[in-house]
Amino acid sequence: MRYLPLNENDRKxxxxxxxxDSIDDLFQDVPEKARLKALVDLPKHQSEQAIERHMAKLSAKSVSAGSVPFFCGAGAYKHHIPATVDHLIQRSEFxxxxxxxxxxxxxxxxxxxFEFQTQVALLTGMDVANASMYDGSTACAEAVVMAKRVTRKSRAILAPGLHPHYAAATQTLASTLDIQIDERDCRPGRDxxxxxxxxxDTACVVVQSPNVFGEIIDLAPIAxxxxxxxxxxxxxxxxPVALGAIKSPGEQGADIVVGEGQGLGVGLNFGGPHVxxxxxxxxxxxxxxxxxxGExxxxxxxxxxxxxxxTREQHIRREKATSNICTNSGLCCLAFTIHMSLLGDAGLKRLAALNxxxxxxxxxxxxxxxxxxxxxxxxxxxxxxxxxxxxxEVVEALAEKGVLGGVPVSRLTEGNEDxxxxxxxxxxSEEDIHAFETALKEVLS
Amino acid sequence: MRYLPLNENDRKxxxxxxxxDSIDDLFQDVPEKARLKALVDLPKHQSEQAIERHMAKLSAKSVSAGSVPFFCGAGAYKHHIPATVDHLIQRSEFxxxxxxxxxxxxxxxxxxxFEFQTQVALLTGMDVANASMYDGSTACAEAVVMAKRVTRKSRAILAPGLHPHYAAATQTLASTLDIQIDERDCRPGRDxxxxxxxxxDTACVVVQSPNVFGEIIDLAPIAxxxxxxxxxxxxxxxxPVALGAIKSPGEQGADIVVGEGQGLGVGLNFGGPHVxxxxxxxxxxxxxxxxxxGExxxxxxxxxxxxxxxTREQHIRREKATSNICTNSGLCCLAFTIHMSLLGDAGLKRLAALNxxxxxxxxxxxxxxxxxxxxxxxxxxxxxxxxxxxxxEVVEALAEKGVLGGVPVSRLTEGNEDxxxxxxxxxxSEEDIHAFETALKEVLS
Amino acid sequence: QAVKLIFEVGTPRRTGIDLPEPKGRASRLGGHERKGEIGLPGLSEPETMRHYVRLSQKNYAIDLGIYPLGSCTMKHNPRLNEKVARMPGFADVHPLQPISTVQGALELMEQLSHWLMTLCNMPAVALTPKAGAHGELCGMMAIRARLDADGQSQRRRVLVPESAHGTNPATAVQCGFTVDEIPASGDGRVNMDALREKLEKSDDVAGIMLTNPNTCGLFERDIVEIADLIHAAGGYFYCDGANFNALVGRVRPGDLGVDAMHINLHKTFSTPHGGGGPGSGPTVLSDALKDFAPLPFVVKDGDKLKLVEHEGGDAAASFGRMCAFHGQMGMYTRALTYMMSHGSDGLKQATEDAVLNANYIQASLADVMTVAFKGTCMHEALFDDRFLKDTGVDTLDFAKAMIDEGYHPMTMYFPLVVHGAMLIEPTESESKGELDRFIQSMRSLVERAKAGEAESFKQAPVYAPMRRLDETRAARNPVLRWTPPADNAEAAE
Amino acid sequence: QAVKLIFEVGTPRRTGIDLPEPKGRASRLGGHERKGEIGLPGLSEPETMRHYVRLSQKNYAIDLGIYPLGSCTMKHNPRLNEKVARMPGFADVHPLQPISTVQGALELMEQLSHWLMTLCNMPAVALTPKAGAHGELCGMMAIRARLDADGQSQRRRVLVPESAHGTNPATAVQCGFTVDEIPASGDGRVNMDALREKLEKSDDVAGIMLTNPNTCGLFERDIVEIADLIHAAGGYFYCDGANFNALVGRVRPGDLGVDAMHINLHKTFSTPHGGGGPGSGPTVLSDALKDFAPLPFVVKDGDKLKLVEHEGGDAAASFGRMCAFHGQMGMYTRALTYMMSHGSDGLKQATEDAVLNANYIQASLADVMTVAFKGTCMHEALFDDRFLKDTGVDTLDFAKAMIDEGYHPMTMYFPLVVHGAMLIEPTESESKGELDRFIQSMRSLVERAKAGEAESFKQAPVYAPMRRLDETRAARNPVLRWTPPADNAEAAE
Structure with missing residues (x-):
């Protein structure tokens, strides 16, 4: 087996x-009835070539974003990532x-x-940032839990325009923590x-901007x-690219800012890993x-x-920790930071303007x-x-015409079918947009 | 421009x-009439994304070996290269x-x-090997020139089964060097x-085995x-994979062994770089x-x-050098060496057996x-x-059926159309061979 | 050589990315435009490349040498996995594309699930958890949902051995449970008497969270009995799967009575740790818990696959959604590639080699270091600091001295149940030659410590990119971001 | 830490590649089977990874810092180029596939040719040469073929300045020419009087090989006159294009009277040098030479492209084939990507920045080091060792001391026309910040040398992976391959 350096002489x-006497001796603490007598019922080892073929076939069964005119967002964004980013994050040492x-x-x-934390702080207009969470939705949930700790109050208001997955993840975490979530009515124009x-009684109010419908919300009066x-x-x-064009939440008085960083440096990955x-x-x-x-x-x-x-963390504080989080999204932070280092202020603003x-x-x-x-x-x-x-129905019909034309709101939350x-x-590109136009006309007519 | 760190302040x-006073001052030695007044007539700089698209389109205009049943050889061989190889040769430090x-x-x-040289010496059964040449054909040409230096004789015999490109490259180099090349009749079965x-009068005799027709030649009596x-x-x-299965030239008395190493570690690359x-x-x-x-x-x-x-080389000996060669094929040597290190004796022999x-x-x-x-x-x-x-005609017809079915001898040398x-x-794979069989039957019937 | 921060290299006006000029269309931002400088430095591409290549060389990595962090399973990360993860049908697919356009991605998830369930002998797996601790949350939430569904909402006490990973109690609390610690027995395992006592005549026990092999590197001999006791007491058995690398292909958690266990794909199945993530923590679930699995999940739909994304229907009992989208696809591809590469024979062999390597280290150092608990270990060897008694060298010093020997230190001061713990997990990726060199280095360090060279240990490391760092200072006066230096001109006045 | 050789790590029985078992078919090898052990060590994949990652860290590289080797143009290697080169339509195409299946590859070659010809204002380019020296061979063979075609076979003398790269005389000889050296003038350029003298009343001059800017980093002011003189004498002008990075987008060789010039794609157009290659040396040709270009080449065939692979027809005058297949496709893709990324504006700017950087270094060091020739330079700055007079430090010592400062040394002892030459080529890829640090380091080294610290220079480098290596020993008793050590058991007896 190519990954295993020991040979039979070594083992002996x-x-x-x-x-x-034998390897079995080392498993003597395993109860007799739980010792496997034969190999588990799974295929035996395969060559790299065989696996590459298998995986290439599976890969070909999906339509990749880069292969068609593509217009999906709703929390995951297709951007061009410079080759430098992927090269650097693949360095063995990282x-x-x-x-x-x-x-x-x-x-x-x-x-x-440290560079990442500073970039995030600058981008959001906040004082400090941590070294990342799993993704934007879990960051949102953790923020609500944190607000309870800070305010010692337990009622959270989630704005109607909060991404329904974020709201759901927050509700899941909050439900076990005795945090009440105000009801929401996920429709445009209600934030x-x-x-x-x-x-x-309010511990926190959670507002997304641009919200899930794309609308930009004035946070200052809410703050x-x-x-x-x-x-x-x-x-x-x-x-994150939006923050190159619109006012930062920090300028508008936010106390905590959470978000998804995938748009910079990280690919779509069918939803994960993100940062x-x-x-x-x-x-x-x-x-x-x-x-x-810290420095x-x-x-x-x-x-x-x-x-x-x-001392905030579980490996030191155990049950008194601020969260159970251990693994973060380190390599995605690095990708984000490299992409952002390449962009800089000027590049980010131009990228935002082009978007x-x-x-x-x-x-x-x-x-x-x-x-x-x-x-x-x-x-x-x-x-x-x-x-x-x-x-x-419209997006499926568009897909048949070779256009990935967006995300139905009903994929995120029931109702709102239109x-x-x-x-x-x-x-x-212009041609992509033209292809979308043509296809959409046909589908809607 | 993303690759240029200087900005206008720096330049000033x-x-x-x-x-x-200006950058023009630094070009004052250029004769007036040769100073370009305007930009050359070529497009301006483009974004990474734009170039990737352009190149992806160009790439898609060719049929890649991995995308179809594939049976071409004739001096360039498709093998599976472990992902480790390409990863390692892309390390910045290499x-x-x-x-x-x-x-x-x-x-x-x-x-x-040093590892490469030793592996090549072992593989060929020779005492020593150099740190690579551009490719097999130029190595062959240089070997003939070397034979003249060694023997102080100038007649070279090229066997009929020598790859016609190798013979041509040798003739080109030898023609200016007063080396006579015996005529050849490039047909199977004449080596x-x-x-x-x-x-x-013979300085050297150049014999390929397996020869361009695939036939294995007994080198010992020729030696x-x-x-x-x-x-x-x-x-x-x-x-090179052949040497995992057949007798090494060294065992058979060869004085110089030259060959193409592409088959291990290096992709087809439309013919270059090879090693x-x-x-x-x-x-x-x-x-x-x-x-x-050397150690x-x-x-x-x-x-x-x-x-x-x-002291053999041009940068020291100038016109008395053994060759004008300077750049070698370093990164391809590394790829070869890594692939060979992964294979080892056991792996190479098995790979050869499977071939x-x-x-x-x-x-x-x-x-x-x-x-x-x-x-x-x-x-x-x-x-x-x-x-x-x-x-x-047959290979074009096969290509239309989605099979790359081999190399006509007439691509290499005129005549031998059949x-x-x-x-x-x-x-x-079995399926590839079956697809070839089906297509070939149709084409030939 | 120190590497500057990007803020000291780039400037906000420079950029390393060429983009076309915007055309200057009318804005639809509604007056919310961002004004002024953000302060993000831009670096040209060559500067960026050099900055991060230089920085990278200040890291130790599994590709450079043994990384024997106990409980972390730092094994070889095959590059085939990286290649597969970048195939466009996995890496460049949007999570909310039409279902008809993501069948390959769903199929991969289905195949991964099959491997995980088969290796565990468990009837279900929730793929979405994004890391080990997230998987713990998933399992504990499923337990809570089941208890609530059964009208057992008074069950809020969770038993956790004192040797447990910190994530276990933290998770229990995050799910609204209280933590009740079980002491360890003299042989480093669960104290069965204490356990029985805690379960006696109680109706508030929700379950137990137990790592197996445990964090002392030992298989919990009584695990089947523990499972039975918990079940008899009306609770559920959560198994922390961090140490699953000692079992794969030889022992199936489902055969031990486990109700839920997360699997760290980034440990056991070798998705690279990337300096701290991303990870992935699919959680296998027993029959008792499987209906409570989180959204979304893949189900068959004729000869196609589909995603269940909303509550109700197939997901009537689901405890809800843990995160946006479907989990860590990038890790799924790598893990499945890893598993298929090994096959059932290779996975078993890897497990055996991991256990063999750990025992080889333990046996080879037993005469000079103090093994914490007698007998053979599983995939990691636990030492305590008794052998350093009176040397003036403590576990931290010893670890830092290992750096000068060219190694990453083992896990230190964990588990908490032994004094000055040193937990060594070599994994199956180490050759005998590497282990022999490692053992030799460790022995010579012990010799030096016993020879009274404490001072040199206190100085260590000296051959690392940095000397020992002042962690107290960092915590006392936290500097968590770069700030521009005070203007030099002003300062000079 | 020393890294063992693979022969000391692996064994012939181990392998790091899984392959299916052969089925044991009958052999068609005709009795030529290889018997016995070859002796090639196999390493498992983790061992292989670690071996080469460790080895790599012993290299300096452009991604780590300035690499100011004069004449080598060590510039930034964009990773976009690596990505493009790996696209399947370029990397995974066989050179002898049916022409209908390689149209994209041929089109890329056509586009590359267009860029190169336009930048040079030359009517043709031969793409096949596999490196700079191979391009020289191409150009000189074309000249020879033209002379022969014109019945001028007595023209076998080639003029080469004494400052030329060693490849120039070596190439001339390899093409069957004799070399006649032209001395340099006091200002580091061709001595025009000497040149005129060599051309006077001769009918044996085949041409001149001249580098421009020359190897002193200076533009040959009289280049147009030189070209006229050579042409008037019946010879041809071969220009060594190694230093084309000083001209791209500002000066076109075709406007200077050049008949042939190779272009090092791996220098000027940034295909990575890879520790010594592969390179690529496309050679532009004038009207006088273009019919003699080597096989194969791409021509239009209606709206398709085709390859001319055989003599006769379109290739009636071709001097033949230089190598198998069509040259270095992998470099073509990278070079074209590089050129399109820059565009005509970026290429010109890069040239200007390269020249500016060199002059900045020259100007910033002129007061402490000795500039070889007065005036501004082009893209590299040449110093001699007069400033080290009486310090006991020579050019080699100075270079090795630069290693301890964290830099790769400049080119030393070349060109031969100045004593103890130090040729510094920063390229356009260096920021002003990097240059300032480099200049500061150089100044402090000069200071140390003049302060009498010769001994410390002799010891340098001390902060490198190795101390100074004994090159004499290597040459006197060449050990060019690993051999197994004599059996230890035997040795012990």
Missing amino acids: AMLDVIGA LTAYTPYQPEISQGTLQSL DHVIDHIND EKAHKHKALLIAVFTE GLFACTKKLVRQMPGRLC TVDANGERGFVLTLS HEAACHLADVIDGIDGADVVNETFFNEFTVKLNKPAT LLLVCATETA | AMLDVIGA LTAYTPYQPEISQGTLQSL DHVIDHIND EKAHKHKALLIAVFTE GLFACTKKLVRQMPGRLC TVDANGERGFVLTLS HEAACHLADVIDGIDGADVVNETFFNEFTVKLNKPAT LLLVCATETA
Whole structure:
């Protein structure tokens, strides 16, 4: 077996040193009835070539985003990732390192995490950010739990425009924690109503902008009202590129910002791995979940980095930890950070502008089609279209014409069958948009 | 421009230090009439995404070997290359290093070349090997030039079964060097005749085994006769995997062995880059062209490696050099060496056995088809088929049926329109062979 | 050589990505435009490349040497897996594309599930959990949902051995349970008497969370009895699967009475750890729990596959959704590739080699270091610090000295049940030659420690990219992000 | 830490590749079976990975820092190029597939040719040469073929400046020419008087081989006149294109009277050097030479492309074939990707930045080191060793001391026309920040040399993976391959 360096001579010699007659001796603590007598009923080992063929065939059974005109978003975004990013994250020293518990031989990972935390803080307009969460939805759930710890109140208001998966993940985690979630009505144009629900019982209000329908929400008045009632504003985003164009949540008074970082550096991956971003104000940092990397010095006084404030974490605090989180999304952080380092301020802003222009163009095109109306007043690179047919049927029909034309709202939450989320990034060319237009006209007519 | 770190401020500051008013000042030595007034008539810079799209479209205009049943050989062989190989050769430290002229900071390259040289020597059964040539054909040409230096005679006999491209490359180089090349008659079954042409004027006799028609040649009697007349036997091979199954040229008395190493570690690449292997007996080493890596010690007495015997080379000896060669095929050597390290003796032999079995199976299948006859008595993984139709028409017809069915001999040398070279490696599955059979039957009927 | 931070290399006006000029269309941002500089530095592509290549060389990695972190299973990461994970039908597929366009991806999930269920002999697996701790959450939530469904909502006490990973109690609490610690017995296993006592005449026990092999590297001999006791007491058995690498192909958790167990694909099935993730923690579930599995999941739909994404119907009892989308596809592809590469024969052999390697280390060091518990171990060898008594060297010093020998240290000070613990897990990826060199280095370190060279241990590491780092300072005055230095001109005045 | 050789790690019985068992068919090898052990060691995949990752870390590379080797143009190697080169329509295409199945590959060659011809203002390019020296061979063979075709076979003398790369005289000789050396003038350029003298009343001059900018980093001011003189004398002008990076987009060789010039795709157009290759040396040809271009080449065939592979017809005058197949496709893809990425604007800017960087280094070091020739330079700065006079430090020592500063040394002792030459080529890929650090390091080395610290220079490098290597020993008693050690048991007796 190509991955196993021991041969029979080695095994024999090692058993001799151990003083065991056979490998079975080492499994003597296993109860007799649980000892497998034969191989499990699975195929035997195969050559690399055989497996590559098998997997290539499976891969070919799906339609990849890059192979067709593509307009899906709703929490996962197709962007062009520079080749440099994937090359660097595959370096053995990054790819095959563990969590940096031994800082003297982990500065590569640690320094890049410090850079990541700073970039996320800058992007969100917040004081500090952690070293990532699993994804945006779990970051959102953790933020609500954190708000309870901070405020010692347990009622959370989730805005109607919060991505339904994020709301669901939050409800799942919160349900066991005695956190009440206010009911929501997931339809476009209702986020501003959250303001009316905030009162002294409110621990936090969770608002996404751009929201799941693509609408950009003014967070400042919500923050003001929340703060008046000693509640936290948790601002959510699912597309980091949007923050290159729109006001940061930090500028608008958010206390905690959570979001999905996949759009920078990380591929679609059918939904995972992605990378959760988590930022907050300085005064909340000791209530934050997840790893944190901090600056310090070594015995020679040289600047270096370590994991820090780990008394918040499960491996030190056990049942008193701020979260049970252990593994983060390290390699995706690195990809995010490299992509962002390449972009810089200027590149990110231009990328955002190109996304917005592509979406504006697409919105004009769709508005010109009978049976399709753009619902949004505002949007960044994604918006909601009201169709004259059920959206799930429309996207299947579009797929047959070789266009992946967006995400039906009903995939995210039941109801709203006539609403379709459509996204255009810098990867949508003029020809792609034209192909979409042609196909959509045919499907809707 | 993403690859250029200087910005306008930098440029201005640097010009100030230089004391130049503008960049034009630095080009003042260029004659007025040769100074370009405007940009050359070529497109402006483009985004990574735009270029990827352009190139992907171009790529899609060819039929890749891996996408169809594939049976081409004739000097370039499709084998499965482990993912480890491509991963390792892409490491920055290997990929972006120069020729190892500073050994203290080039041991990675140097040690792997030493390993390469040893592997090639073992594989060919020779004493020593150099650190590679451009490819097998240029290695062959250089070997003939070397034979003239060694023997001080200038007549070279090229066996009829020598790959016509190798013969042509040799003739091109030899033509300017006052080396006479005996005429050849490139048809199957004539290699043994070379023995009759060897005489005291002969500097070398160049014999390929397996030859271009796939036939395995007994080199020992040729070596014996050559040595009797103080001529060198230059043994050639185009498929390194063959040496896992058949006698090495070294065992049979070859003085110089040259060959193509592409089959191990290196892809087809439409013909380049490949990697030329060059080995010889110990006593000829100082007449060898190309780089050599040798063992030595550093100031602490630690084992290390350096480029050595460079007094043979152009950068030291200029017009008295053994060759004008400078760049070798370093990264392909590394790929070869890694692939070979993974295989080892046991793996190489098994790989060779699988190749031979696939070819035997294919030969049986083809012999069973009306209008196609296998010409060979012996072969390794490639053989010659006599067809009842012109081979170029047959392969085009097969291509239309989605099979790349071999190489017409007439692609290599004019004439022999009815001969087709067919190769089966471990990548040819039962289904591939069956698809070939079906298609060939249709085409020939 | 120190590597600057990107903030000290790039500037906000520079960029390493060429993009076409925007055309300047009218904005639909509704007045929410971001104004002013964000402060993100841009680096040209060559600067970026060099920055991260240099940084990378400051890391230790499994590709450089043995990485014997106990409980972490740092095994070889095959590059075939990386290649497969990047195939466009897996890497470049959107999670919400029409179902007809993702059949290959769903099929892969189905195949992965089949392998995991077969290796565990369990009837169901929830793929979505995004890491081990997330898998724990999944299992414990399923247990809670089952208890609630059975009207047993008073069951909120979870038994956790004191040797457990910190994630276990943290998870229990995050699910709204309380934690009740079980002490260890003298042989490093669950104290059965204590366990029985805790279960006696109680109706508040929700279950037990137990790692097996446990964090001392020992198989819980009484595991079947433990399962029976828990079940008899009305609770469920959550098994922490972090150490599944000691069992694959030889022991099936389903045969031990386990109700739920997460599987760290990034440990047992070799998806690379990437400096801290991403991971993946599919959780196998028993018959008792399988109806409570989280959304979404794949089901057959004629000869096609489909996703169940909403509550009700097939998911009537589901405890809900744990995250957006369907989990860690990128890890699924790697893990399945790994499993198919090994096959049932190779997986069994890998398990045996992992256990053999650990026992070889334990046996080879038993005379100079102190083995924590007598007898053979499973896939990791646990030592305590008795052999360092009176040397002036402690576990931390010893670990840092290993760095100077060219090794990554073992897990230290865990499990908590032994003093100054050193937990060594070599995995099956190490050759006998590497192990022999490692053992030789360890022996010479012990010799040096006993020879009174404590001072040199306190100085270690000296051959690493950095000397020992001041962790206290980092925690006392946290600097968690870069801030621009005060303007030099001002400072000079 | 020393890395063992694979022969000391693996064994012939181990393998790191799983292959199915052969079925044991009858052999058609005709009795030529290889018997016995070959002696090739096999390593498991993890051992292989670790071996080469460890080895790699002993290399310096452009991705780690400035690599200022004069004449080598070590610039950034974009990874986009690597990605494109691996696209299946380029990497996984057989050179002898039916022409209808390789149209994309041929089109790429056609596009590359267009870029190269346009940048050079030359009417033809031969793509096949596999490296710079091979391109020289191509150009000189075309010249020879043209002379022979014109009945000028007595023209066998080639003029080569003494500052030329060693490949120039070696190539001339390999083409059956004799070499006649032209001395340099006091300003580092061709001595025009000497040149005129060599051309006077001769009918045996085949041509001149001239590098421009020359190996002193200087543009040959009189180049147009040189070309005119050579042509008037009945010879041809071969230009060594190694230094084309100083001209791209600003000066076209075709405008200077050049008849042939090779282009190092692995220098100017950034295909990675890979520790010594592979390279690619397409050679542009003037009207006078283009009919003699080597086989094979791409021509239009209606709206398709085809390959001319045999003599006669379109290739009636071709001097023949230089190698198997069509040259270095892998380099074509990378080079075209590079050129399209830059565009005509970016290529010009890169040229200007390369020249600017070199002049910046020259200007910044002119007060402490000795610039070989007055005035501005092109893309590389040449220093001699006068500044080291009486310090006891020579060029080699100085270079080795640079290693301890974290840099790869510059080219030393070349060109031969100045004493103790140091030729520094930064390329356009270096930022001002990197250059400033480099300049600072160089200045401090000079200071140390002048302060009498010669001994420490002699010891250098001390911070490298190895100390100075004994090259004399390697050459005197060449050990060119590993051999198994004499049996230890025997040795002990």
